[in-house]
Amino acid sequence: MVRPFHARRLGLTRRLGSLAFGTVLIAGCGAPDAPTPMFSGDFTEFPVSVGARIIEPSESAPPAAEPSSCAPTASLRPGTAGVGGTLDEIRARGTLVVAVDQNTNLFSFRDPTTGTLTGFGVDVAREVARDLLGDPSKVEFRPLGSDDGADMLAHRDADMIVRPVALPCESPQDLAFSTVYLETPRRLIVRDGSGISEPADLARRRVCTHDDPASVSALSHMAPKATILAxxxxxxxxxxxxxRQVDAVVGAALLAGLVAQDPNLDIVGPDSDSARYAIALAPGNDDLVRFVNGTLERLRTDGTWTVLYDRWLSPLGPAPAPPSPEYRD
Known part of the structure; x- marks a missing residue:
């Protein structure tokens, strides 16, 4: 079975991986397994992805506040589709401009058959367009880089951002957020037969996660003695x-898209602290924030949210209840 890799790294990575793995097998013949999980090397035996960071245990000491103690981001209460402001600008334009990550399987990715963007986050954006413009197809999706997209919102290059990054404990001042539309527990992805079944097994292991504050902080709490590849x-x-650069992956909703691409991977471990996802918008666009929250409230109450969860995130298990909104007004 051919497993998915980026085309730019496929050939070199496989050749190097085969040589390195073969060397490990030869060297290990007849030697008993170490009683304590250990690793060696400095990640140079395989080329790491561009922009990756290696965080040693001493560098990833848990901050004072536990991620599980963070309250959901409180947002503005849903309002009516009034006249003026950002809403009228979008109506006059005739399209909702949404910045998304375009290569996160099951959340926002290009269908290999049709070439169209699809996924859980994409469908949520289309539901906002359905309510605002009367047509879920009236969305212009723009690619989002590795940053948080605040500049795109500030320069009006996008109306909102739907990205697969969990909310940090302290929300950035240059972004406004909708209510939480997705909340899932953090768990582990491991290879079949890895012997890893819970966070305690990650001590002195290499573990991968997304390089964002919430994910790195959560992993440092779950496995303070692990080396993190962010x-x-x-x-x-x-x-x-x-x-085999890492022994496990720690994440939340995005784990569904990873295991769907490789039958040799499993989601294991008890539920850890929850990762929360919200739509990002430009500060000051209160009319749009309230409108988006109105759409999210509809998705929770009319069953659409559960339909979307079952369609895209079923590898995580049966659909839970939608996250309850928190409002500050």
Missing amino acids: VPDWDDCLMAIQQ
């Missing part, structure tokens, strides 16, 4: 575990 894209974690 990468700019979730699919880099898929390549890392397939090439």
